[in-house]
Amino acid sequence: MRLFRSGAILGIAEETLEFVLQACERTHPDEYMGLLRGEDARSLGLEEEGTVITDVLVIPGTESNPVSATVKTNMVPNDLTAAGSVHSHPNGVLRPSDADLATFGKGKVHVIVGAPYGRDDWRAFDREGEPRDLPVLELDLGDPEDRFFHFDQEEIDAELEEERPYDREWEREP
Template sequence: MRLFRSDDLLGIARETMEFVLEASEATHPNEYMGFLRADDASALDIDRDGQVITDVLVIPGTESSPMSASVRSHMKPNDMRSVGSVHSHPNGVLRPSDADLATFGQGEVHVIVGAPYGWGDWKAFDNEGNQRTLEVLDVEMPDEHFFDFTQEDIDRELGDANDDRGGFLSWLR
């Protein structure tokens, strides 16, 4: 494990881009907004120095409308994996507005996704609003065990909540 990560941003994982497109479409006609997070390429078995965008962090309390999305900045964690932002433009315009440029200060890449939210309906920009290249990479995503459970586990816990042994949901009684 290296102490310092390379600052080179190699691209975005295909699975992450699929999530962004789906989340943007699901939020339509309101804007979608999140923060992009990256993993070291070596953790993804890529034999190059750099980082790959693998996650989107959505901040609790994000408010969105068809014209804008706003984040409570005090809710954003000091995240060492943060590399930029993503948001949608329901009107389909794939260029940053003046308001967008005012929020592009943190991170090195900012993705704008436009309706109808297909593979050709997004662009990446730098902090100044200049379009930049962001390659979509086919990588094996790291295992996240935060939600490491099955439907059988849920059913078992729900069943346990109805007997005298307690269980995960027993506090609901």
């Protein structure tokens, strides 16, 4: 899986949106928050160039209450470049607050989901907080574990080999 690229965000996978809506409903009355990740559209069988939001990364240690959610930035993986963020407004308001706008600087799309967390209870915004289109795309994403854990032992060995040049210097005999 490739993480976010510099191309346009083409949409959000329907399966991903369903996950978001369910997660927000389960977290109610507290806010829900996660980071959006995407895959290259061509790797998903689309002929367009760009990124499709396919995953939500829930950051360990995220704290939430009925009026806010806070991600511990030191828990965000070093290799993650997010396409944007998603969070809920348990009060149902589908527009960004001033606090939301302060967090919209990174990423290209930010989704706000409001109670009662139905199919039409969400909006997408750009980094300035302006509404933007985010089409819902019907795609077969397959098994999430296959997408996330898409490497084999040969690839692991090759990566470890790349990290070992310094180790080999210590292994040399005088």
